[in-house]
Amino acid sequence: LRAISQKSCAVLSTMGPHIQWLHSYVTGDKVYCLYIAANEQLIREHAEQGGFPANSVAEVLDIIGANTAR
Template identity: 50%
Template sequence: MKRYLIEREIPGASELTEAELADIAAKSNEVVSSLGVPYRWITSYVAGDKIYCIHEAPSEEAVREHARCGGFPANSISEVSGEFGPHSADVAATS
């Protein structure tokens, strides 16, 4: 499956309570199970007035359908073309 980075603009996102975030998570899980296609929510990050999510899905359209069914904004959806982190330097050192 492809991996997508989703930017959701939600005013006051950083002020959402744990209970409110739990409600959002429950709704997302409910929608994922009803989509009828392979779909996996990996994680989400709250920063300021935005929530950034990483999802695995067969297509951008499936990500848009998840947002529509859940009532979530999906202001920007980008397919992830690669990943790297601190461990990536180890590969360069051994080459």
């Protein structure tokens, strides 16, 4: 995980300020990454340059949690 994180950060450092990696969730067989990005293409470019699979990219439209119910 450290090597993947280092590679991701190295690629991001060359891409400019319009993409930011927030964090990733690691499961048994997948990794789900959260970004702030100007567009989907930047995320796909990051994946291509880093050699990471990006099987799907979805825009987060809202965030809900326990406080949303109140």
